[in-house]
Amino acid sequence: MQKYFFICVILITLNALDNGLGRKPPMGWNPWNKYGCNINEEIVRQTADALVSTGLAAAGYIYLNLDDCWQSARDPVTKKIIADPVKFPSGIPSLVQYVHSKGLKFGLYSDAGMQTCEGKPGSLGYEEIDAETYAEWDIDYLKYDNCHTDGTSPKVRYPPMSAALMKQSKKIYFSMCEWGLEKPWLWAPPIANSWRTTGDISDHWYSFIAILEEQANLAQYAGPGQWNDPDMLEVGNGGMKTHEYQAHFALWAILKAPLLIGCDITNMSQDTKKILMNREVIAVNQDSLGKQATRVKKVLTSEVWAAEVADNGAGVVAVLFNQASIQESITIEFDKLGISGPQNVRDLINQVDLGQSTVSYTCQVPGRSAVMVKFRSVQSEQ
Numbered sequence: 001m002q003k004y005f006f007i008c009v010i011l012i013t014l015n016a017l018d019n020g021l022g023r024k025p026p027m028g029w030n031p032w033n034k035y036g037c038n039i040n041e042e043i044v045r046q047t048a049d050a051l052v053s054t055g056l057a058a059a060g061y062i063y064l065n066l067d068d069c070w071q072s073a074r075d076p077v078t079k080k081i082i083a084d085p086v087k088f089p090s091g092i093p094s095l096v097q098y099v100h101s102k103g104l105k106f107g108l109y110s111d112a113g114m115q116t117c118e119g120k121p122g123s124l125g126y127e128e129i130d131a132e133t134y135a136e137w138d139i140d141y142l143k144y145d146n147c148h149t150d151g152t153s154p155k156v157r158y159p160p161m162s163a164a165l166m167k168q169s170k171k172i173y174f175s176m177c178e179w180g181l182e183k184p185w186l187w188a189p190p191i192a193n194s195w196r197t198t199g200d201i202s203d204h205w206y207s208f209i210a211i212l213e214e215q216a217n218l219a220q221y222a223g224p225g226q227w228n229d230p231d232m233l234e235v236g237n238g239g240m241k242t243h244e245y246q247a248h249f250a251l252w253a254i255l256k257a258p259l260l261i262g263c264d265i266t267n268m269s270q271d272t273k274k275i276l277m278n279r280e281v282i283a284v285n286q287d288s289l290g291k292q293a294t295r296v297k298k299v300l301t302s303e304v305w306a307a308e309v310a311d312n313g314a315g316v317v318a319v320l321f322n323q324a325s326i327q328e329s330i331t332i333e334f335d336k337l338g339i340s341g342p343q344n345v346r347d348l349i350n351q352v353d354l355g356q357s358t359v360s361y362t363c364q365v366p367g368r369s370a371v372m373v374k375f376r377s378v379q380s381e382q
């Protein structure tokens with residue numbers, strides 16, 4: 001068993017993009033879900049300040065990424081990409097410096113097509129010069145979208161940017177965004193650190209659960225350096241109830257999704273802060289094993305997602321998720337989790353120990369809510 005585990009770890013390591021980045025799912029902020037195209041350098045600076053002052057950066061959220069609409073044109077002579085002079089009058093390099101001075105990392109966005117989804121210049125055919133520019137600007141992360149293409153497969157259009165980034169001495173995290181169209185989990189690990197698995201999330205319960213459904217059979221493709229990306233967080237944007245956002249966050253955490261906050265963090269409610277800064281839930285996402293959860297049980301609207309973890313005491317974490325609008329009793333049998341014997345049970349969302357269970361664990365889960373529990377063998381703790 002141990003031997004096979006070792007071989008698997010080696011295969012994953014060899015397969016992942018060789019830039020040493022994303023050994024844990026990236027954590028940070030991206031403006032798209034809240035601001036769309038209405039982004040500017042003032043918002044970025046205030047967000048950088050807020051990442052630090054709220055404690056989000058200390059909790060792990062260190063990437064401050066731009067999305068679409070930061071660019072306006074290409075220099076007709078040099079072909080170098082130009083930032084929108086109205087939205088970003090100080091230019092990207094000075095903004096990067098500011099963000100770096102706060103101890104944060106900076107991400108940019110482009111597109112493997114002629115134009116971005118919002119009609120700004122794309123990088124197709126300009127991969128080399130754009131990658132050089134990003135490195136010159138000291139960029140840490142690139143999200144690479146899939147609009148306005150020449151009709152060729154993403155399998156043709158994404159590798160050139162990956163290769164161009166790899167040529168730079170500055171290492172840049174490569175986040176592919178082809179929306180899962182060509183099953184990127186099957187071919188993207190050697191060229192990207194993460195890849196979107198679906199279309200865009202929106203700030204609604206049904207969007208969240210539709211995306212969740214599409215994550216059910218992808219766990220085997222994730223690991224250190226290579227992550228499935230079910231899209232950014234909507235927590236704090238107002239379209240869902242607090243308990244629904246809590247479920248969204250717990251599930252994204254155990255799916256080992258990149259945790260990219262998508263709300264206005266300069267003005268967060270206490271509930272939003274509490275969800276996003278929950279140490280024990282974040283620790284599941286950042287666990288060194290990097291195992292994405294699989295769905296181990298589904299009965300109508302009740303389901304259980306689980307993953308093995310190594311840190312803070314090895315064990316198995318499970319999310320008991322009730323999609324119905326009324327309370328349900330959810331039971332998880334320990335054999336479905338690959339564990340046996342008496343287990344210490346801890347509620348990670350509320351950070352309380354719940355005593356011991358043997359054989360199975362049952363919980364009353366309120367409507368549209370998730371309970372996240374960790375099981376640790378009593379024997380291993382003696």
Ligand code: GLA
Pocket residue numbers: 032067068116117118145177199200
């Ligand atoms: C696509 C992406 C989104 C966002 C927008 C920007 O829809 O999937 O995440 O980047 O483009 O235009």
